[in-house]
Amino acid sequence: MKFVTGLLAAVLLLAGMGASHAVVRIVDDRGGRIRTYVNRYQGLRSSGESVVxxxxxxxxxxxxxxxxxxxxxCVTSRATLGFHAAWDFGANGRTITDHEATMMLYSMYxxxxRRWIAARGGLTPHMIILRGKVLKAMYKPCYLDAGHYFAVGG
Structure with missing residues (x-):
């Protein structure tokens, strides 16, 4: 019985540790519909999970x-952020900039x-890329150690 109780305590301890260190890793996400991402990230915010x-x-x-x-x-050395204006399809099937959605996106950052985007002319139909030292100056670095990510600094 002692063994079962000890095993149960160990399982509960490990389960608690896993929940407190839950991580969502973004690797190759080219985006999509704004509403889908807003919904996804609202759930992520509520969960308390960290994002790598x-x-x-x-x-x-x-x-x-x-x-x-x-x-x-947190960001790794491979982190790359790509920004552009929001768009939708016009009546003729061509893409048109959605100014209202673009302003909403910009205001969320x-x-x-925002300062970095503004210094590059704002959100336009052309993708601008944020990475490297500039990105690392904005966000804390994270590293992979023994299969788990951890952030450095706070």
Whole structure:
């Protein structure tokens, strides 16, 4: 009986540790519909999970920067963020910039990201890329150790 109780305690301890260190890893996300990402990230924000950006996060994926608390996001050396204006299909089937959705996207980003975007001409139909030292200056770095990510700094 002692063994079963000890085993149960160990399982509960490990389950608790797993929940407190839950991580969502973004690797190759080219984006999609804004509403889909807003819904996804609202759930992520509520869960308290951390986000590791470990590759491409472009277009609507970048909503994560405004939806998830700053202290729950870290970036690896491979992290790349891609920003552009929101768009929709016009009556003739061609893409047109959706100015209202673009302003909503821009307003969701943290101020350092907004300043960086503004310094590059704002959100336009052309993708602008944020990565490397500039991105690492905005977000805490995270590293992979023994199969688990951890953030450095706070």
């Amino acid at each position: 950006i470990d590759g491409l996060c472009a277009s609507a994926c970048t909503i994560v920067l405004g939806a998830v608390p700053y202290d729950k996001i 943290p101020m350092p990201v």
